[in-house]
Amino acid sequence: METKPNAQEIYERLRNMIMSLQLMPGSRITENQLADFFNVSRTPIRAALQRLENEHLLTIKAKQGCYVRTIDMVQISHYYDVRVALENLVLTEISQLRDWSELQTLAKSWNPATLFYGLEVTAELKQAEEDFHQQLADISRNSVLAGFIADINDHIRVVRLLGFPNEKSVLDTYDEHFRICNFLLQHNLTAAQDEMTNHIRKSQDQANRVTLHQIYNNRQILKFD
Amino acid sequence: METKPNAQEIYERLRNMIMSLQLMPGSRITENQLADFFNVSRTPIRAALQRLENEHLLTIKAKQGCYVRTIDMVQISHYYDVRVALENLVLTEISQLRDWSELQTLAKSWNPATLFYGLEVTAELKQAEEDFHQQLADISRNSVLAGFIADINDHIRVVRLLGFPNEKSVLDTYDEHFRICNFLLQHNLTAAQDEMTNHIRKSQDQANRVTLHQIYNNRQILKFD
């Protein structure tokens, strides 16, 4: 008998279950089901569900049930559009910083000469790709901006993990991250932003080609907890 | 004896009380206080508080109490920085639309020749100023973008309402909104974005000059429910 999870843990586990499609989009779940599953009362379940609803990961219909958010490819593309604007703002803000030591550290870790993660498309590499963008956002010292970008990443992760086709594009990723950092370090903001825009648009194009059919056929890829 | 408010109503009322500074930033509130105040049990209070915490309008400390979010002028300035990037994206997306009928309607309502709200700085005018930007975002047909901008507006409203000094700037506001729309209608995206950037930066400059002292001295201005 394991210890009872609290509302926070339940929230995190449900969040992962939704984002990894262990809970199918559109499917209906009830508080009693989850209370049985987690072996707790409805109270912490409700807290977790209400939080997930706030983050648009599910909708609660009064006296009917909870429905897992459906995947809307148009909306995901909209997230990518916003992402381009915000990540370019990150570059602008970093370019105005006095201290570039963090940026230099980040640049070093994506030097293609080192190839830290190798050329294989592993789960770790995919996570590292996302982390690069989040770390860049954190370096900007604009916590509002970093928060928005984290939110975007949560919503595009489903397709991002699938639109990562081959070893060739891994090398491209290394290159592009490295080039973005170096353009910044060379005081060439415009070039850095062009590189960033192309980098994200490439990801968006791949995402736009992902179909719901593919997503469901590749559910096992999405496990990341 | 009025009817008992439900969790949704409690959420909305608390939200207004926080944003209008009827609940002072940093102050501590407990579930029992609010339960007495609203004449309900702790359950709907908890639901409302947890939702407000998710939106960063307060923080819940386990077994200690809830603390109303403090006003962080640096963070508000960060919201403005993000706002500039996102509202310019709105303009980009609108410029790519086929149907500009909504844009034309909006432009008409801000024609300085009509001066719908007059030159006085009324509460209605301030609300209309915010509505202009939200309507513009809605026209873009990018719901993600519109949602982010709504979130930003929620967080900068405190200083936005105070940084609206005189009749002269009212006329400027009419002009700038009208010019932004017309530049778009003339297929001059760059000019529209320049105008938008200046328009928001002016507001940001005024916001940056607002002090916490001023905010507390002008709490009555903030009532808007």
Add this chain to the structure above:
DNA sequence: GGATACTAACTTGTATACAAGATGCAGGGC
């Protein structure tokens, strides 16, 4: 056979009791 009204089961919303950690203060030890 088809439409309708009723009922039983189910679901979320709310109230209340209890659990458990945090806080502050009083009192004793030194």
Add this chain to the structure above:
DNA sequence: GCCCTGCATCTTGTATACAAGTTAGTATCC
């Protein structure tokens, strides 16, 4: 005077009972 301990109180976290609305199936009426 200072520190430490213990207890009373307060707070949020959780469990449970009940309220009220929704749904689906069934029986009844025509």
